[in-house]
Structure formats: structure tokens, C-alpha cells
Amino acid sequence: MNQRLIAACIAAPLVLILGGLALAVPLPYASYSPGPTFDILGQDSDEAEVIQVDGHEAYYDEGQIRFTTVIASSYDDRLALGDAISRWLDRDKAVVPYDVVHPPDSSAEAEKAEGAVQMTNSQDVAKAIALIELGYDLKTAVKVAAVDPEGPAEGKLLVGDLISKVDGNAANSTEELVAAVQTHDDGSLVELLVKRGDKELTVRLLPEEVKGTPRVGISVSTGFEFPFDITLRVDPTVGGPSAGLMFSLAIYDTLTPGSLTDGATIAGTGELRADGSVGPIGGIQQKIAGAEQAGAELFLVPPDNCADVAGLDPDLRLVRVETMHDARVAIEAWVADPDADLPAC
Numbered sequence: 001m002n003q004r005l006i007a008a009c010i011a012a013p014l015v016l017i018l019g020g021l022a023l024a025v026p027l028p029y030a031s032y033s034p035g036p037t038f039d040i041l042g043q044d045s046d047e048a049e050v051i052q053v054d055g056h057e058a059y060y061d062e063g064q065i066r067f068t069t070v071i072a073s074s075y076d077d078r079l080a081l082g083d084a085i086s087r088w089l090d091r092d093k094a095v096v097p098y099d100v101v102h103p104p105d106s107s108a109e110a111e112k113a114e115g116a117v118q119m120t121n122s123q124d125v126a127k128a129i130a131l132i133e134l135g136y137d138l139k140t141a142v143k144v145a146a147v148d149p150e151g152p153a154e155g156k157l158l159v160g161d162l163i164s165k166v167d168g169n170a171a172n173s174t175e176e177l178v179a180a181v182q183t184h185d186d187g188s189l190v191e192l193l194v195k196r197g198d199k200e201l202t203v204r205l206l207p208e209e210v211k212g213t214p215r216v217g218i219s220v221s222t223g224f225e226f227p228f229d230i231t232l233r234v235d236p237t238v239g240g241p242s243a244g245l246m247f248s249l250a251i252y253d254t255l256t257p258g259s260l261t262d263g264a265t266i267a268g269t270g271e272l273r274a275d276g277s278v279g280p281i282g283g284i285q286q287k288i289a290g291a292e293q294a295g296a297e298l299f300l301v302p303p304d305n306c307a308d309v310a311g312l313d314p315d316l317r318l319v320r321v322e323t324m325h326d327a328r329v330a331i332e333a334w335v336a337d338p339d340a341d342l343p344a345c
Contacts, residue, residue: 027081029095030077031073032072033070033087034092034093035069035290037290037291038050040066040232041063050234052229052231061258065249065266066246067243070283075108113146119238123234127226127230131255133325138226139225140172143220145221152205153218157194157203162195162223166192167180174221174222190205192205245272245324248324260335265297266297267290269300270302272324278324279304280305288312291316297317298317298331306320306345317334319342326343
């Protein structure tokens with residue numbers, strides 16, 4: 001056996017071992033995969049309507065309005081080179097920087113809590129925009145979105161409470177409430193006038209300093225005073241704000257006679273803002289893939305996500321929507337004529 005052959009025999013196993021190690025080394029990347037889609041006009045696992053209405057006629061007609069989801073790789077789960085390559089080659093999956101999916105200085109628990117708050121807020125905004133689309137004039141308020149179990153508000157404020165006054169003055173915005181609390185750096189109590197269901201109560205809290213700033217241990221968002229009750233029975237494991245647009249369309253459909261989709265299945269995504277505009281989301285290519293698998297014929301795309309769908313040729317029609325109103329009009333036009341000229345990316 002010559003020297004070259006001996007060297008090759010020694011080197012080959014080493015190359016295989018090093019190659020295997022390289023494929024297994026974690027990289028600073030995570031991934032998105034298509035997640036399940038949910039028909040908001042349908043029923044939940046308990047066979048109850050997802051949209052529950054109390055105080056107004058509800059119309060449960062044919063058709064589906066689906067919100068779409070993505071499955072992100074788990075917290076602290078960084079892709080190995082082999083996984084990254086295989087997912088990069090799969091057109092329905094995406095490989096993205098780990099810090100985009102799981103921001104620095106976060107935690108699995110914090111991400112879950114934030115996702116739950118975002119989901120709750122998205123539902124409230126969706127209800128409000130649907131009702132405004134129907135002609136209702138809604139009053140806004142500051143809503144308690146989350147309560148820190150270790151903070152001063154624990155046991156005194158509840159998620160969903162509406163704060164109308166702080167220290168006797170109207171709380172017209174979240175910024176005004178935060179600013180008022182921060183004036184209590186002298187150990188004095190903050191007085192809040194709170195609406196909880198049909199009751200109104202006064203709550204007094206002693207702020208505690210967090211990084212030098214007085215806080216009462218709540219997260220707040222823009223809330224609304226609704227003329228009747230609308231409840232969304234959504235899987236509690238699903239979080240984030242990106243279902244807002246589809247929630248609003250489904251609520252509008254449920255509160256009006258007839259099927260908005262004329263019995264067809266549509267899907268989409270987009271964070272719905274308090275002014276009715278549609279904001280961008282992550283993982284849109286994976287959401288489109290999930291919508292295709294669910295048999296959707298139309299997919300609603302936020303305008304700022306248009307660049308993300310360039311070059312895609314899915315088996316459904318992509319429609320760009322700037323606002324919830326635009327989305328409703330586009331659906332009605334498509335139902336009337338599937339070949340109608342609709343906004344595209």
C-alpha cells in the first residue's frame with residue numbers, strides 16, 4: 001500500500017467526522033414553517049361558534065374566512081447547518097436570523113405573554129373596526145391589557161378593565177395614563193376610575209419604582225366601549241397580532257345577513273391598526289402556503305408585505321389591501337366577478 005493510499009484511508013474518516021460535526025453545529029438562525037389555518041366563521045373544538053354575539057343578531061352563513069399562522073422554531077433552538085440547508089431548499093419554509101424570531105433580552109415566557117397580549121388587543125381592534133364599518137360611533141378608553149402578578153395592581157385591576165380617569169382627570173390615551181402615573185414619584189397614591197363590565201369603581205394604587213420610574217404593574221392599550229358583547233373563541237395557544245384583519249372581516253360578516261364570501265374560502269393576514277389600516281407581519285410566504293393547503297381561493301396581503309411575495313405563483317389570488325374597508329370591498333368585487341380588476345402587489 002503506497003503512502004497516498006494510506007493517507008487517503010486515514011483522511012477519509014476524519015473528513016466524514018468533521019463534516020458530520022459541521023452539519024450539527026448550531027448556527028444563529030431560526031426557521032418559519034406553514035402553521036394551521038383557522039376558520040373564524042366556523043366552530044371551535046367544542047362545536048361552538050368561534051364568534052359569539054350577545055345583544056345583536058348574528059348570521060352564521062356558508063363560507064370560510066381563515067386566519068393563517070406560522071410555526072417558528074422554538075426558543076433557544078438554533079438551526080444546525082444540515083437543518084438550515086434542508087429548510088432553505090424547501091420553498092414553503094424560511095431560514096431567518098435567530099434574533100428576528102426571538103429578540104435579544106427576551107425569554108420563552110415573555111414571548112408567550114407578549115403574544116397573548118397582542119392577540120387580545122388584535123381582537124378588540126378587530127371588533128371596533130368591524131363596528132365602525134357598520135356605522136357605529138365608538139368611544140375609546142385605556143384598557144388594561146396585562147397585569148404583573150408581582151406589581152401593585154395585582155388583585156386590584158383585571159385584564160379588560162377600562163380606565164376612564166386618572167387622579168380625577170380624563171385618561172384619553174395610554175400616553176396620558178403613563179405620564180400621570182410617573183408624577184407619583186413622591187410615594188403618593190394613584191387614583192383610577194375603572195369600568196368593569198356594568199360596574200364603575202375607584203382603585204387606588206401605590207406605584208413602585210422600576211429602574212427609577214414609578215409604575216403600577218400593568219400593560220395598557222387602546223380600548224373601546226362596545227354597544228354589545230362580541231367574543232372570539234380562539235385557540236389560546238395562538239398569539240400575536242397578525243389575525244386582526246381576518247377577525248374584523250369575519251365579525252362584519254357575522255353581524256350582517258348573507259355570506260360576505262358567497263360560500264367561498266378566503267384567507268389572509270395583517271395586523272389591524274386602530275385607524276383601520278393593515279400593518280405588515282412576518283412569515284407571509286409560509287402563511288400563503290398554509291392557505292393553499294386549506295383550499296383558499298383568495299389571500300389578502302398587507303401592502304408592506306408586497307415585496308415578500310414578489311415572484312410567488314401560488315394556486316390562489318393575492319390581493320393587496322390597505323385597510324379593512326378595502327379588504328371588504330375587494331372581497332365583494334371578487335365574489336361578483338372572480339376576474340375583477342383588484343389591487344395587486
